[in-house]
Amino acid sequence: xxNERMKRLGESRSVIRELFEYGKAxxxxxxxxxxxxxxIGNPNIPAPEEVNESIVKxxxxxxxxxxxxxxxxxxxxxxxxxxxxxKMGGPxxxxxxxxxxxxxxxxxxxxxxxxxxxxxxxxxxPFFPEYAVFSETAGCKLVAVPSDANFEPDIEAIGRALNSxxxxxxxxxxxxxAGNVYSENTVRALCRLVEKRSRETGRRxxxxxxxxxxxxxxxxxxxxxxxxxxxxxxxxxxxxTLSLAGERIGFAAVSGRAENGDELFAAICxxxxxxxxxxxxxxxxxxxxxxxxxxxxxxxxxxxxxxxYGIVSRLGFECVKPEGAFYLFVKCPxxxxxxxxxxxxxxxxxxxxxxxxxxxxxxxxxxxxxDTIVRSEPYxxxxxxxxxxxxxxxxx
Amino acid sequence: xxNERMKRLGESRSVIRELFEYGKAxxxxxxxxxxxxxxIGNPNIPAPEEVNESIVKxxxxxxxxxxxxxxxxxxxxxxxxxxxxxKMGGPxxxxxxxxxxxxxxxxxxxxxxxxxxxxxxxxxxPFFPEYAVFSETAGCKLVAVPSDANFEPDIEAIGRALNSxxxxxxxxxxxxxAGNVYSENTVRALCRLVEKRSRETGRRxxxxxxxxxxxxxxxxxxxxxxxxxxxxxxxxxxxxTLSLAGERIGFAAVSGRAENGDELFAAICxxxxxxxxxxxxxxxxxxxxxxxxxxxxxxxxxxxxxxxYGIVSRLGFECVKPEGAFYLFVKCPxxxxxxxxxxxxxxxxxxxxxxxxxxxxxxxxxxxxxDTIVRSEPYxxxxxxxxxxxxxxxxx
Numbered sequence: 001x002x003n004e005r006m007k008r009l010g011e012s013r014s015v016i017r018e019l020f021e022y023g024k025a026x027x028x029x030x031x032x033x034x035x036x037x038x039x040i041g042n043p044n045i046p047a048p049e050e051v052n053e054s055i056v057k058x059x060x061x062x063x064x065x066x067x068x069x070x071x072x073x074x075x076x077x078x079x080x081x082x083x084x085x086x087k088m089g090g091p092x093x094x095x096x097x098x099x100x101x102x103x104x105x106x107x108x109x110x111x112x113x114x115x116x117x118x119x120x121x122x123x124x125x126p127f128f129p130e131y132a133v134f135s136e137t138a139g140c141k142l143v144a145v146p147s148d149a150n151f152e153p154d155i156e157a158i159g160r161a162l163n164s165x166x167x168x169x170x171x172x173x174x175x176x177x178a179g180n181v182y183s184e185n186t187v188r189a190l191c192r193l194v195e196k197r198s199r200e201t202g203r204r205x206x207x208x209x210x211x212x213x214x215x216x217x218x219x220x221x222x223x224x225x226x227x228x229x230x231x232x233x234x235x236x237x238x239x240x241t242l243s244l245a246g247e248r249i250g251f252a253a254v255s256g257r258a259e260n261g262d263e264l265f266a267a268i269c270x271x272x273x274x275x276x277x278x279x280x281x282x283x284x285x286x287x288x289x290x291x292x293x294x295x296x297x298x299x300x301x302x303x304x305x306x307x308x309y310g311i312v313s314r315l316g317f318e319c320v321k322p323e324g325a326f327y328l329f330v331k332c333p334x335x336x337x338x339x340x341x342x343x344x345x346x347x348x349x350x351x352x353x354x355x356x357x358x359x360x361x362x363x364x365x366x367x368x369x370x371d372t373i374v375r376s377e378p379y380x381x382x383x384x385x386x387x388x389x390x391x392x393x394x395x396x
Numbered sequence: 397x398x399n400e401r402m403k404r405l406g407e408s409r410s411v412i413r414e415l416f417e418y419g420k421a422x423x424x425x426x427x428x429x430x431x432x433x434x435x436i437g438n439p440n441i442p443a444p445e446e447v448n449e450s451i452v453k454x455x456x457x458x459x460x461x462x463x464x465x466x467x468x469x470x471x472x473x474x475x476x477x478x479x480x481x482x483k484m485g486g487p488x489x490x491x492x493x494x495x496x497x498x499x500x501x502x503x504x505x506x507x508x509x510x511x512x513x514x515x516x517x518x519x520x521x522p523f524f525p526e527y528a529v530f531s532e533t534a535g536c537k538l539v540a541v542p543s544d545a546n547f548e549p550d551i552e553a554i555g556r557a558l559n560s561x562x563x564x565x566x567x568x569x570x571x572x573x574a575g576n577v578y579s580e581n582t583v584r585a586l587c588r589l590v591e592k593r594s595r596e597t598g599r600r601x602x603x604x605x606x607x608x609x610x611x612x613x614x615x616x617x618x619x620x621x622x623x624x625x626x627x628x629x630x631x632x633x634x635x636x637t638l639s640l641a642g643e644r645i646g647f648a649a650v651s652g653r654a655e656n657g658d659e660l661f662a663a664i665c666x667x668x669x670x671x672x673x674x675x676x677x678x679x680x681x682x683x684x685x686x687x688x689x690x691x692x693x694x695x696x697x698x699x700x701x702x703x704x705y706g707i708v709s710r711l712g713f714e715c716v717k718p719e720g721a722f723y724l725f726v727k728c729p730x731x732x733x734x735x736x737x738x739x740x741x742x743x744x745x746x747x748x749x750x751x752x753x754x755x756x757x758x759x760x761x762x763x764x765x766x767d768t769i770v771r772s773e774p775y776x777x778x779x780x781x782x783x784x785x786x787x788x789x790x791x792x
Contacts, residue, residue: 001600001656001659002509002510002656002659002660002663003508003509003510003511003512003534003663003666003667004512005666005670006508006509006663006664006666006667006670007509007659007662007663007666008666009665009666009667009669009670010509010661010662010663010664010665010666010667010669011662011666017465017466020465040463042462042463043462046458046459046461047458047461051461052455055451055455055679056452056455059448059451059452062442062443063442064642065442065443065447065639065640065641065642065643066438066439066639066641066642067436067438067641067642068642069413069416070413101497101644101672101673101674101677102674104672104673104674105672105673107672108671108672109672112399112402113398113399113402113403113406114398114399115399116399116400130669133669133670134670134672136670137670137671137672138399204397243461243462244461245461245462245463246460246461246462246463246464246675246677246678246679247461247677247678247679248497248644248674248675248676248677260397260398263397263398263403264398265406266403266406266407267398267399267402267403267406268402268406269405269406270399270401270402270403270404270405270406270407271399271402271405271406273405273406273526273529274401274402274405274529274530274532274533275504275533275671275672276497276500276501276503276504276505276530276533276671277497277500277501278497278498278500278644279642279644280644281497281642281643281644281677281680282642282643283642283643284677
């Protein structure tokens with residue numbers, strides 16, 4: 001009875017959900033100030049003032065809440081297309097831009113347009129877990145290729161994974177969960193590789209560039225593959241840039257240089273229709289056009305990163321210092337399950353890395369109140385002490 | 397190259413889209429006042445004041461734009477559940493209510509949860525064309541059963557269509573495109589039938605009740621099957637009630653009495669996740685909770701209906717007087733293609749009925765400025781004259 005896949009997806013509603021419930025119970029038992037939830041990537045910085053100003057301004061138009069065309073309001077698309085073409089360094093024409101209910105919708109529609117049964121989509125691990133879910137929805141298989149020790153893509157290994165079944169390669173920089181930002185050299189090398197393997201396999205392999213964190217960087221700027229590779233689809237969301245995660249607004253944009261790009265764009269729009277999307281939320285279409293180029297106060301994330309990275313590295317946890325996004329990807333100093341349980345027990349809520357396609361790490365989202373990070377230090381200390389004791393017991 | 401189904405869906409972007417483009421060109425050629433667009437069901441009445449008041453009020457909370465839980469904010473669900481349980485006359489508990497990006501998302505997730513390959517979903521024709529698209533997304537087949545001359549469901553014929561492959565029966569009253577509202581007797585008879593056939597086939601057949609027009613009625617009140625049938629899922633949207641079509645806010649709610657209802661609810665949430673929905677737009681979750689029970693100024697639709705129905709019936713067009721929604725379903729007085737072309741040529745834009753699963757009709761959406769209807773009368777007159785001439789020529 002009922003669709004088994006959907007039941008499984010609904011019932012396994014992710015570790016994060018369970019942690020959330022656990023955290024609530026723990027807060028009730030020990031007090032709210034004893035729980036440190038680093039599990040959810042929900043921006044804690046408010047949207048910039050311009051967002052609410054734009055909303056109020058647009059409410060003056062009585063047609064603002066009506067349907068737009070399925071691909072989104074034309075004026076909005078023109079404005080976004082001009083800005084992002086310049087910003088990302090590749091042609092993203094308005095008539096190949098499909099406004100979506102966030103990056104998740106953009107990815108699902110793009111995967112469903114590009115791939116089908118028997119196809120494969122290749123990604124460097126660790127990766128955002130929903131890539132696997134959306135690939136399955138498209139009827140294809142996600143193939144994960146382990147990255148190197150710094151979470152940089154292993155170009156040679158990716159090359160070996162590309163074959164005539166490959167529909168697309170996902171590029172996600174700044175990366176969720178690892179927080180690294182690919183250098184221009186890395187992006188160029190990836191593009192060259194996909195170009196070469198497309199020629200060799202006789203199938204145009206697309207790059208799907210998932211860039212929701214592109215504005216959240218702390219040194220290295222994000223480089224989009226659309227700059228170097230013609231057959232690219234950019235999936236973008238304003239969730240992080242403008243702290244609008246709940247409003248669901250983003251886009252999928254096909255490069256103006258893509259082979260059969262108009263056909264692909266039609267397929268993306270068709271997939272959106274098949275998946276039940278009608279149009280992206282209408283007020284927020286106008287809001288993102290009004291606020292293009294603006295960001296929430298991202299400096300807070302840098303401060304949080306420095307604080308949290310300082311704490312965990314001082315306590316001897318192994319962790320690559322992240323250059324973007326708002327995640328710290330920390331190596332488990334002891335057996336992962338035991339580490340996870342110690343963290344939970346101390347009220348430090350983190351996400352184990354298995355769902356990201358790699359074992360032995362935990363992800364900490366530092367898009368939280370800075371005060372939470374400051375107050376968490378003694379709890380991290382206790383976690384470190386208990387890990388040390390655990391290791392000593394194990395060594396006996 | 398690319399997914400064929402999605403390409404087809406994207407390229408055949410519906411007659412309505414083509415009419416829209418045709419109308420724009422015609423307006424440029426003859427003047428805007430010579431084009432009468434009755435093709436789109438986009439509410440023309442502004443949202444009630446309370447909507448914008450609620451938006452502005454909620455902007456005061458800096459967390460308003462963040463993620464909610466996947467099924468929607470708990471407080472919002474509780475408020476909606478209490479209201480709609482009472483209003484629809486069946487138990488719709490908050491923990492079985494999944495807030496969605498409109499009814500399209502609710503339907504796609506529900507179909508995908510209830511059905512799979514080899515399954516069938518049964519509907520009375522004429523029907524909303526996207527039911528076929530969403531069924532195909534769920535991997536199953538939409539089976540259309542012709543209604544009677546008044547567009548009432550043919551209970552016996554539906555009974556014959558139900559078998560062990562049937563996952564669900566769609567009930568859509570008030571009906572798009574026919575505008576009829578099922579009487580309580582009809583709804584009861586349908587429920588009894590599905591109950592009986594479930595027993596006979598050995599499979600619990602669900603009723604999916606698609607009720608986006610439930611508040612837009614002109615006499616007969618809409619009756620929900622959730623009142624009489626346990627295994628019911630209600631799909632609802634605030635698009636029409638509150639004139640929020642572009643904002644994408646609605647829900648899927650599983651009856652509190654449904655067999656394995658918790659499992660089905662999990663499958664609906666899982667399907668939402670698989671389809672790329674993350675949460676329903678967050679500000680509008682709060683807005684619909686604040687505005688529950690309110691409606692846009694629906695009296696305008698009744699006035700429009702009376703005017704437009706008056707015009708077409710005076711001119712001799714055959715049409716059942718609609719009791720709900722904002723559509724007139726008019727019988728073609730001559731060969732349908734010829735009728736459609738004459739209408740277009742006179743600047744009267746209507747939707748041919750083939751996509752609704754029935755031939756020989758056109759749909760007129762009267763959610764337009766009243767003035768448009770008034771000014772359209774002479775154009776309808778010319779359509780009528782040209783139809784008469786067409787018939788006379790044909791009879792020679």
